[in-house]
Amino acid sequence: MTDLIRLTIAEARDEMKKGAFSSVELTDAYLAAIEAANPAINAYVKVTADKAREMAKASDARRAGGTAGALEGIPLGVKDLYATEGVHTQACSHVLDGFEPRYESTVTANLWADGAVMLGKLNMDEFAMGSSNETSYYGPVINPWRAEGSNANLVPGGSSGGSAAAVAALMCAGATATDTGGSIRQPAAFTGTVGIKPTYGRCSRWGIAAFASSLDQAGPIARDVRDAAILLGSMASVDDKDTTSVDLPVPDYEAALGGSVKGLKIGIPREYRVEGMPAEIEALWQQGIAWLRDAGAEIVDIELPHTKYALPAYYIVAPAEASSNLARYDGVRYGLRVPGKDIADMYEKTRAEGFGQEVKRRIMIGTYVLSAGYYDAYYLRAQKVRTLIKRDFELAFEAGVDAILTPATPSSAFAVGDEDLASDPVKMYLNDIFTVTVNMAGLPGIAVPAGLDPKGLPLGLQLIGRPFEEETLFKTAHVIEQAAGRFEPKRWW
Amino acid sequence: MSVDLATVKRVAHLARIAVTDEEAARMEGELNTILGFVEHLSEVNVDGVEPMTSVTPMAMKKRADVVTDGSKAEDIVANAPESTDNFFVVPKVVE
Helix, strand or coil, rough: CCCHHHHHHHHHHHHHHHHCHHHHHHHHHHHHHHHHHHHHHHHHECCCHHHHHHHHHHHHHHHCCCCCCCCCCCCEECCCCCCCCCEEEEEEEECCCCCCCCCCCCHHHHHHCCEEEEEEEEEHCCCCCHCCCCCCCCCCCCCCCCCCCCCCCECCCCHHHHHHHHHHCCCEEEEEECCCCCCCCHHHHCCCEEEEEEECCCCCCEEEECCCCCCEEEEEEEECHHHHHHHHHHHHCCCCCCCCCCCCCCCCCHHHCCCCCCCEEEEHHHCCCCCCCCHHHHHHHHHHHHHHHCCEEEEEEEECCCHHHHHHHHHHEEEEEHHHHHHHHHCCCCCCCCCCCHHHHHHHHHHHCCCCHHHHHHHHHHHHHHCCCCHHHHHHHHHHHHHHHHHHHHHHHHHCCCEEEEECCCCCCCEECCCCHHHHHHHHHHCCCHHHHHHHHHCCEEEEEEEECCCCCCCEEEECHHHHCCCHHHHHHHHHHHHHHCCCCCCCC | CCCHHHHHHHHHHHCCCCHHHHHHHHHHHHHHHHHHHHHHHHHHCCCCCCCCCCCCCCCEEEEEECCCCCCCHHHHHHCCCCCECCEEECCCCCC
């Protein structure tokens, strides 16, 4: 049965179509893999084995009846940020203790409507605030990758660390994730998986716990580019329940794969060559450029002059929106309640006990920058800088650039409990330096594995596209994947 | 700009998060590190620049002004820490 979990979504789909095995068999193989690996990896915070078997059985019945959806019988993991009806949904926070929503998020509803099977809920940084999955109330996720000759535990990145680790360790066929500043692409890069943050408005945010509403987007983490394309095709939709959901039909992303990149103009932004960047990241970038040039793409140097202001602007906009969004966790309607001497005391005690340190830090920053007398100096200025960041990209696209190639992260995965990073929040924030610009401008971005560093750890490249041109990203990322090959961790768990 | 201990406590109260003196002191340092980092934005010339208010250039979708949902009081209070007769129960707020 262990062979079944090695199949990609596309392979499992095609095999089940031929009747080689059932969804029940595939689901059982994944549940066994989770049981074996989760004690070491901690990717799942809740395994829904009974529900998974029921869904798989229903899927097999549908297939027997001649109606199979695009993801018929494919077992998936779901990030704990997504509301799943009657199932643990806590954004990996203590403040949502015991929360089991009476509704289903639009994205997961789309997956189930296409026949997919839910294996359980995946670990993440609390409320998606973190770049290492260490802020989770359920403890850190351990990266299935280890440095050559080392037993040290590494982080899988964050905030979608559980999604990335589960995909890399073959504990699900694919996973849902979300990305506010790099939370899909950075963990994908750290685990040798593929992650795409689509254009803002492509996936409905309805039923996904809100962190920073103008930046949050749902997307998949998958084993290869084809699987990411298949998953996004099911996750994306036009949804009346999200006023920022864009009225555009969802294309057949998988059909874009295999297309030629001949004549495609790929921009290389000089501003992404940051001080202190390791030589292997620069080498990987040059390798990516060479692969695309060999495939017939035209490489052009571009300027994105406001790049260095994206992260500081993000750390105003995102906390400001978070402080507002997280005001709802007050111990009244759901989750944890800590009694107090009056209602204000109850609010304060509930939130003090319910939120972890990083979440509190961001709520405090957000409250401060929105408070009387500071709004113009911080929030308004940051939103103006955001306009400038977006304009940088628009000018590049107007000049004919089809996609932009950059490194995905400034380093490979780091150690769990890294003291240097823990002591300075800003150092941790710098992990998102290459990914955050994309959220600020609302553009699509994909991270694709491109090589290993000298320690044997995976590194990724990022492609940034024009709004709603995810097909260009899939096509180009596929060319990189064909050249680089795929990367799998050695099984130690 | 930077925050002092009194400001940290005031902001914590605005955010309805109880903090001990020890926590407030630690937060003062952390918040000032972050505020020092975002200070870089003051270098940018933003004269005449419109603040971004919409990520994608589109008019916000509006739905018809009709009732499409409701009659789910039990669902709504289902996760409440305390409820009676489909009302949320909170500590007394009016003497």
